[in-house]
Amino acid sequence: MSATPTTFPAGDDIARAWWNGVADGRIGYQVCADCGAVQFYPRSHCTACGSARCETRASKGAGAIFSITVVHRPPSEALRAHAPYAIALVDLDEGFRMMAHADPGCAIGDRVTAAFIPFGDRVVPRFARA
Amino acid sequence: MAYIAGVGNTRYGKVEGSSTLSLASEAAHLAMADAGLGVKDIDGVLTGYSTTLPHIMLATVIAERMGIRPVYAHAMQAGGATGVAMVMLAKLLVDSGQCRAVLALAGENRASGQSRDQSIQTLAQAGHSDFEVPYGATIPAYYGLLAARYMHQFGVTGADLAELAVLMRRHAGTHPDAHLRTPVTLDDVMASKPIALPLRLLDCCPVSDGGVAVVVTREPTGAARVRIRGAGQAHLHQHISCMRDWADCGAAQAAGRAFAEAGMTTKDVDYLAVYDSFTITLAMLLEETGFAPRGGAGAMARDGRFGVAGDLPLNTHGGLLSFGHCGVGGGLAHLVEAQRQLAGKAGARQVKKATTAFIHGDGGVMSSHVSMLLERM
Numbered sequence: 204m205s206a207t208p209t210t211f212p213a214g215d216d217i218a219r220a221w222w223n224g225v226a227d228g229r230i231g232y233q234v235c236a237d238c239g240a241v242q243f244y245p246r247s248h249c250t251a252c253g254s255a256r257c258e259t260r261a262s263k264g265a266g267a268i269f270s271i272t273v274v275h276r277p278p279s280e281a282l283r284a285h286a287p288y289a290i291a292l293v294d295l296d297e298g299f300r301m302m303a304h305a306d307p308g309c310a311i312g313d314r315v316t317a318a319f320i321p322f323g324d325r326v327v328p329r330f331a332r333a
Numbered sequence: 334m335a336y337i338a339g340v341g342n343t344r345y346g347k348v349e350g351s352s353t354l355s356l357a358s359e360a361a362h363l364a365m366a367d368a369g370l371g372v373k374d375i376d377g378v379l380t381g382y383s384t385t386l387p388h389i390m391l392a393t394v395i396a397e398r399m400g401i402r403p404v405y406a407h408a409m410q411a412g413g414a415t416g417v418a419m420v421m422l423a424k425l426l427v428d429s430g431q432c433r434a435v436l437a438l439a440g441e442n443r444a445s446g447q448s449r450d451q452s453i454q455t456l457a458q459a460g461h462s463d464f465e466v467p468y469g470a471t472i473p474a475y476y477g478l479l480a481a482r483y484m485h486q487f488g489v490t491g492a493d494l495a496e497l498a499v500l501m502r503r504h505a506g507t508h509p510d511a512h513l514r515t516p517v518t519l520d521d522v523m524a525s526k527p528i529a530l531p532l533r534l535l536d537c538c539p540v541s542d543g544g545v546a547v548v549v550t551r552e553p554t555g556a557a558r559v560r561i562r563g564a565g566q567a568h569l570h571q572h573i574s575c576m577r578d579w580a581d582c583g584a585a586q587a588a589g590r591a592f593a594e595a596g597m598t599t600k601d602v603d604y605l606a607v608y609d610s611f612t613i614t615l616a617m618l619l620e621e622t623g624f625a626p627r628g629g630a631g632a633m634a635r636d637g638r639f640g641v642a643g644d645l646p647l648n649t650h651g652g653l654l655s656f657g658h659c660g661v662g663g664g665l666a667h668l669v670e671a672q673r674q675l676a677g678k679a680g681a682r683q684v685k686k687a688t689t690a691f692i693h694g695d696g697g698v699m700s701s702h703v704s705m706l707l708e709r710m
């Protein structure tokens with residue numbers, strides 16, 4: 204995968220850096236250097252203790268499906284070619300939960316690992332049964 | 334004390350030629366007439382947001398259009414909970430002596446004023462713009478995730494959820510202003526086209542035009558002596574990926590605060606007005622606030638408990654699922670129907686016993702919760 208910076212709109216440098224990591228096949232998450240709390244999504248301060256020393260680490264990309272929905276009615280014409288696609292909440296082994304794509308056949312409780320696929324204006328993590 | 338002195342609503346559905354301001358002011362005039370008040374009597378104006386009129390000062394725009402010069406006015410944003418939140422603030426304003434009569438109003442030409450894609454994309458922004466929306470998520474997708482997990486965790490079935498859609502459509506059929514009035518069966522709901530599975534088309538509310546208004550006063554102004562006995566809020570997260578406990582999304586906390594202020598329990602309530610953007614929304618809220626056992630909302634609907642003749646009549650106007658959803662006015666319509674039931678003005682929909690009502694509004698993805706208890710004096 205390429206390390207070219209993303210061109211899609213993203214809220215701030217923290218979000219852009221996270222998506223650039225995904226484009227390189229890496230799911231970043233934060234660990235507080237002061238209290239050890241794990242947090243996702245990435246932000247400038249620890250929500251547990253307020254520290255600004257949030258270290259970014261790369262997840263191994265393994266976890267379990269917490270919930271999953273299969274979208275048949277996408278939000279835009281541009282995404283219609285992808286439908287139906289599955290959106291999941293995935294609990295990663297490092298102790299955080301994130302939204303991502305998943306194989307539509309996945310079920311709640313399934314062990315999954317991340318792959319990285321093009322979707323819309325970017326590459327997104329997509330989980331499949333381990 | 335704070336009274337809901339008057340209520341009003343426009344027809345819901347596709348109202349060609351309407352605008353946020355025309356719908357809101359039409360409803361406001363109806364509510365003021367119901368309260369027996371004129372524009373000169375109103376000294377507070379609260380409104381919500383409008384996706385079709387994203388003005389930076391909506392309350393003063395509406396006040397000017399109506400000829401009101403309030404001592405207190407601004408717009409509010411708490412998603413679908415905005416309507417009940419406005420009435421809670423109106424209560425605080427009259428209780429504190431800031432205002433004597435507050436007009437809380439909302440309107441939006443959400444069906445005729447934008448394309449379906451525009452509407453779906455605008456609403457999807459309730460999700461995180463960087464960490465949820467890029468996955469092609471929509472409001473039904475967020476609620477689809479809620480539904481899948483809730484069904485898995487608490488043993489709820491698709492048929493349980495469908496009961497709630499059938500019930501809301503039956504109720505809407507008796508209200509002349511409702512958007513969707515054609516009856517549907519359990520099979521219709523379960524065979525409707527998939528939107529964000531497990532949610533299907535008839536598990537989702539429609540996009541509607543409509544306007545609603547409420548007048549909250551310090552003193553009763555007429556025969557309708559419906560008083561706000563208590564109110565409470567809770568806000569535990571905004572985004573579904575940050576929601577931690579599916580058994581505690583904030584609804585019980587908001588309700589608990591309202592019940593504590595009112596000095597009441599769920600057993601004292603005889604009418605329910607509960608937010609129902611999707612069938613799963615209604616099931617989760619009824620169960621978390623203690624009006625149905627976990628996983629039991631569908632069975633209670635099946636047994637007729639929530640019908641007009643049941644012991645806990647629920648959303649007798651048809652709710653968001655069938656009366657319609659025009660944004661802030663969608664959530665406020667539940668309160669309007671509750672006031673009409675308590676005032677004995679619900680016509681053919683009038684329930685036998687309506688002395689107290691529980692109202693619950695939910696905004697975002699079970700994100701913002703506002704509960705309220707009304708009582709007929």
Ligand SMILES: [Zn+2]
Nearest residue numbers: 235238249252
């Ligand atoms: Zn910390």
